[in-house]
Amino acid sequence: MDGSPEALIVPVTFPILMQASDDYFENWIIASVIRISRYVAFFTSSILPALYISTTSFHPGMLPTTLALSIAATRMGVPFPAIVEAIIMEFVLELLQEASIRLPKVIGETVSIVGGLVIGQAAVEAGIVSPIMVIIIAFTAVSSFVLPNYSLGLATRVIRIPFMILAVTFGSFGISVGLLWLLTYLCSLKSFGVRYMQSLSPYRFKDWKDTIIRAPVQFHSKRPEFLNPEDSQRQNLGIRRNFNEN
Amino acid sequence: MKTERLSPSQIMTLTSAAIMGVDILMVQNHMVSIAGRDGWIPLALGGILAGISGTIIYYLATLYPDKDLPQIMIHIGGKFLGRLLLIPGLMYMLLYTALSFRIFAQVLKVFLFDRTPIYAIVILMTLVTAYTVYQGIYVIGGVTYILFPLGKIIIVILILLSLIIADPSHIRPILFENTAQVVKAIIPGYQQYTGICIIGYILCYTQKDKGRFKWYLIAIGIAVVLYVALTIITIMVFSAPGVLSLIYPTLTLSKSIQFPTAFLERFESITAVLWIGIAFESIMMFFFASVRNFVAFFNVKEKHQKYLVFVHVPILITIALSVKLGHRILEIFELLKSAHSFYELFIFPLLVVITLIARKRRQSNEAR
Amino acid sequence: MKRASAIILLVLLVALFLTGCWDRIDIESRAYILGIAIDKYPPHPGEKEKNDSEAASPQEEEKFEKMELHAGDRKYAMTIQIPILKKAQTVSAGTGSGGGGGEGSSTWEITQIGSSFISMNREILSRTNLIPYYEHLQVIIISEDVARQGIEDVLDFFVRDQEMRRRVKLFVSPGEAKSILDVKPRTEDFSAMYLAHIPMNSTKNSRMVHEVDLGQVINYIHQGYDFVLPRVEATKDEIKTSGAAVFKKHKMVGWLSELEVEAFKFIVNRFLGGIIVTEISEEMAAETGENGLISLEVLRTKTEITPITEGKNPSLRIDIKVEGNYAEEINIHTHGRLRKEFLIKAEKQFAKEIENLCKKTIRKVQQEYEADIFHFEHIFRTKKPAYWKQVEKHWEVIFPELEVDVNVEVEIVLTGIIK
Numbered sequence A: 001m002d003g004s005p006e007a008l009i010v011p012v013t014f015p016i017l018m019q020a021s022d023d024y025f026e027n028w029i030i031a032s033v034i035r036i037s038r039y040v041a042f043f044t045s046s047i048l049p050a051l052y053i054s055t056t057s058f059h060p061g062m063l064p065t066t067l068a069l070s071i072a073a074t075r076m077g078v079p080f081p082a083i084v085e086a087i088i089m090e091f092v093l094e095l096l097q098e099a100s101i102r103l104p105k106v107i108g109e110t111v112s113i114v115g116g117l118v119i120g121q122a123a124v125e126a127g128i129v130s131p132i133m134v135i136i137i138a139f140t141a142v143s144s145f146v147l148p149n150y151s152l153g154l155a156t157r158v159i160r161i162p163f164m165i166l167a168v169t170f171g172s173f174g175i176s177v178g179l180l181w182l183l184t185y186l187c188s189l190k191s192f193g194v195r196y197m198q199s200l201s202p203y204r205f206k207d208w209k210d211t212i213i214r215a216p217v218q219f220h221s222k223r224p225e226f227l228n229p230e231d232s233q234r235q236n237l238g239i240r241r242n243f244n245e246n
Numbered sequence B: 001m002k003t004e005r006l007s008p009s010q011i012m013t014l015t016s017a018a019i020m021g022v023d024i025l026m027v028q029n030h031m032v033s034i035a036g037r038d039g040w041i042p043l044a045l046g047g048i049l050a051g052i053s054g055t056i057i058y059y060l061a062t063l064y065p066d067k068d069l070p071q072i073m074i075h076i077g078g079k080f081l082g083r084l085l086l087i088p089g090l091m092y093m094l095l096y097t098a099l100s101f102r103i104f105a106q107v108l109k110v111f112l113f114d115r116t117p118i119y120a121i122v123i124l125m126t127l128v129t130a131y132t133v134y135q136g137i138y139v140i141g142g143v144t145y146i147l148f149p150l151g152k153i154i155i156v157i158l159i160l161l162s163l164i165i166a167d168p169s170h171i172r173p174i175l176f177e178n179t180a181q182v183v184k185a186i187i188p189g190y191q192q193y194t195g196i197c198i199i200g201y202i203l204c205y206t207q208k209d210k211g212r213f214k215w216y217l218i219a220i221g222i223a224v225v226l227y228v229a230l231t232i233i234t235i236m237v238f239s240a241p242g243v244l245s246l247i248y249p250t251l252t253l254s255k256s257i258q259f260p261t262a263f264l265e266r267f268e269s270i271t272a273v274l275w276i277g278i279a280f281e282s283i284m285m286f287f288f289a290s291v292r293n294f295v296a297f298f299n300v301k302e303k304h305q306k307y308l309v310f311v312h313v314p315i316l317i318t319i320a321l322s323v324k325l326g327h328r329i330l331e332i333f334e335l336l337k338s339a340h341s342f343y344e345l346f347i348f349p350l351l352v353v354i355t356l357i358a359r360k361r362r363q364s365n366e367a368r
Numbered sequence C: 001m002k003r004a005s006a007i008i009l010l011v012l013l014v015a016l017f018l019t020g021c022w023d024r025i026d027i028e029s030r031a032y033i034l035g036i037a038i039d040k041y042p043p044h045p046g047e048k049e050k051n052d053s054e055a056a057s058p059q060e061e062e063k064f065e066k067m068e069l070h071a072g073d074r075k076y077a078m079t080i081q082i083p084i085l086k087k088a089q090t091v092s093a094g095t096g097s098g099g100g101g102g103e104g105s106s107t108w109e110i111t112q113i114g115s116s117f118i119s120m121n122r123e124i125l126s127r128t129n130l131i132p133y134y135e136h137l138q139v140i141i142i143s144e145d146v147a148r149q150g151i152e153d154v155l156d157f158f159v160r161d162q163e164m165r166r167r168v169k170l171f172v173s174p175g176e177a178k179s180i181l182d183v184k185p186r187t188e189d190f191s192a193m194y195l196a197h198i199p200m201n202s203t204k205n206s207r208m209v210h211e212v213d214l215g216q217v218i219n220y221i222h223q224g225y226d227f228v229l230p231r232v233e234a235t236k237d238e239i240k241t242s243g244a245a246v247f248k249k250h251k252m253v254g255w256l257s258e259l260e261v262e263a264f265k266f267i268v269n270r271f272l273g274g275i276i277v278t279e280i281s282e283e284m285a286a287e288t289g290e291n292g293l294i295s296l297e298v299l300r301t302k303t304e305i306t307p308i309t310e311g312k313n314p315s316l317r318i319d320i321k322v323e324g325n326y327a328e329e330i331n332i333h334t335h336g337r338l339r340k341e342f343l344i345k346a347e348k349q350f351a352k353e354i355e356n357l358c359k360k361t362i363r364k365v366q367q368e369y370e371a372d373i374f375h376f377e378h379i380f381r382t383k384k385p386a387y388w389k390q391v392e393k394h395w396e397v398i399f400p401e402l403e404v405d406v407n408v409e410v411e412i413v414l415t416g417i418i419k
Helices: A021-025 A028-057 A065-075 A082-102 A105-125 A131-146 A150-188 A205-209 A239-245 B008-019 B027-038 B040-063 B069-111 B118-134 B137-162 B179-184 B186-191 B194-205 B212-244 B249-256 B267-297 B302-322 B328-367 C002-018 C058-065 C085-092 C117-124 C144-149 C152-160 C191-203 C214-223 C258-267 C282-288 C340-369 C376-383 C385-401
Strands: C030-032 C035-040 C076-083 C107-114 C131-133 C139-143 C169-173 C227-234 C239-248 C251-256 C274-279 C293-308 C315-330 C403-414
Touching (some): A028 A082, A065 A131, A065 C030, A065 C085, A082 A105, A131 A150, A150 B118, B008 B194, B008 B212, B008 B267, B027 B212, B027 B249, B040 B186, B040 B194, B069 B118, B069 B194, B069 B267, B069 B328, B118 B137, B118 B267, B118 B302, B118 C002, B137 B194, B137 B249, B137 B267, B179 B186, B194 B212, B194 B267, B194 B328, B212 B249, C030 C076, C035 C144, C035 C191, C058 C107, C076 C117, C107 C117, C117 C152, C144 C169, C144 C251, C152 C214, C169 C214, C191 C239, C214 C227, C239 C258, C239 C340, C251 C258, C251 C340, C258 C274, C258 C340, C274 C340, C315 C340, C340 C385, C340 C403, C376 C385
Parallel strands (some): C030 C131, C035 C139, C169 C227, C315 C403
Antiparallel strands (some): C035 C076, C076 C107, C239 C251, C293 C315
């Protein structure tokens, strides 16, 4: 864009947002595991609090008996319902995230200590939130940092609240409806004429070498199919040749 | 840039998803109530019949590559007669969609939500389905592509886990002094595969490819295999008199699975939730078909199709909510299906014959 | 148009959500019912007043337990067990200040007396601040008195209600069923959970009936089959399950002892592991000395039942193949001298023991209880359908007279690590 020193890559698709440049420097098994964990993180980051709310306040029957009892025991004496608790913690988390971005590194650490230790520990001891909710929100926050694309992380932060509202009204049915809506939305998006969910739906197994997993480097000789490239062969950077010669 | 088309494998997901809708909860009860412990045999035979009838519909659709079923009817029958012919199909699709919503909401209410009013579930579901249908067939195709494997894997896991508690002797003796009922149950068995005519609505959007028909047969095959396997395993677990006493055997089956580890101990809640996705896929297709029917009936322009989706929402909600009497709804549903099976078995072959005769005549006229 | 419809949608959605939260109940405000005990009321016919000397004011308590009825008599006393969560927290999490309530109970048993179970369930709502929740129900204990009257009526609510799961385990107690929930087990906080885990040991102990859950029982009742349920007894702080209650149709008719359960499990091919002890035969005694006992640790059994319809009367042949280890010998000493011939004789001796046990049990069940708990009926029905059609009507008469031939083959696989 004008005046900006950065370049934009188009068209962008959902799987591309899950790729990070480090993937290609790692062994393919490690890179694949990391990449799968990113997809999982996308889901936990957007729906984990909603899942917690729906299972605890609608379907405790889903949990194993001992787990249900121990969650119930930790929530004894907490004055708020799970949704209020979640929104309080979510709000605190957003504040902490924004605060630590703008501050210099030295003070940023203080913020994280205040946030993590003081608010987390003290809120639990004061009985405002239950310890399990702190775990859930912390897990959610960590998941949103896993996503390589910061904007995608922001998007998951935004859809978290509607999912929580759906979950508190309709339980797991609400979450399913929300997911269906999200899926429809993602499938209907187009970026420069290319479907956003391309190569996940409809499947193009040839492109899966670099979608959910990152296949070994010798499989990467072809360009992604969904772009309809005129030359389907990738530029030969010597990697493949060396690989074959050795 | 190529124009967007559905890939041949999407025919498979779309039709297969349409066939296995809300029926998947009740198919065993219905079959066992007619044919007893042999209920799975007429279901399999009905599946073969569905394959034949599906082939006829497929052939009809290939005769008019740019038109979908309602348009074909109007094309053959002319403006007035064609519309007259279309009316039963139009009512069927509309009622089927609405009743599916209603049954879906009712099951959810019974199993998950005690006090949530039924209108809330119906409204929310109609809105989100309408949103998907509003986006058009390509988005429906995309969504189904992701939901399809999830739903089917859950059914397969359900069947596999049930094997632990299944007692194979419950389906024996096979076909003993029961042949009359089995033959009688073939047509009801055929009626369980409700979505085969969906092919007529989507074929005009797919790539012209030789593999299309193969994928379509695979779709019916998947549905038949899963239905029959589910019915057999349910009879094995509950025995025929047991299945008769259950309204929704599939959900009860997932409730009775014994699985020792702590994590999957609660399998039934997972199925109850993922079943929502399975039902959505099916209802989405019927909703779409109903919208297409209206497009052809009122001769609406293609670009205004999405407004018809909005028109559908209040109609569907009203029909779904105006049906009363909890269990009677299942009877109405079966009645509707049998009415439509007549339509499928007789009208569509008739249309094929008419088309072929007309073409032959035209050819001979031209030759002359 | 587009904007207008979007606004309408939005209004609809907002209206939906603002009125929402119909089913939301916080996890801690549910009463997780872990076990249910069903007793007969009044406990002993004729004795109207219950003399409970332990309770502080028996009259007052009884007033709460009884409820007004629409119709019917106060026939059943249902006791539910719910965990008391506050104390569970101080035990498990350990974060609470101080030691909590000390020696108090970790569960609460509420008894309600009435005619129908759903109404008793709702009546309990008037006595607690929590909402009863049945999805975590583990066990249902039925007292013998109720079981003898028939359990179909008792179980109907538990099968019909969608909150119930079909994996709830059923037990029959010879005494008061409530007393089993009152037990305070030492390794578990809740006696219902403790009891629910015991049947899992039935793969190692042959004297306990294999796991029987609500779903299975209701299947048997639907098919009109007879069945058994495990028996449970309790002292003040111990629970024991062994033996079984025999049900004809859905009414209890008698008990099977521990050893009879062993035979039962052999016949229905559910014998997954256990010990058989037998005396040595005279022939063997000549070699080793008298009064010796040898033990077989059963590893694997396979039972096949063949119906025989030729001839005048129907009969059955039961072939049981047992594989096991020579596990122990008492009062005989073969160390270093355990020969093949001896083991073959031992095998025969074990087979004889099992055969006798099975025959005795079958005879008892046939003649005393006349209940087809082995499901011989099912074997005829599935394997000889044409024949079954003829005898279906008179099965009640045929079953007690049915000739059953038992053949047992025992194979000793290992003798431990010594010869």
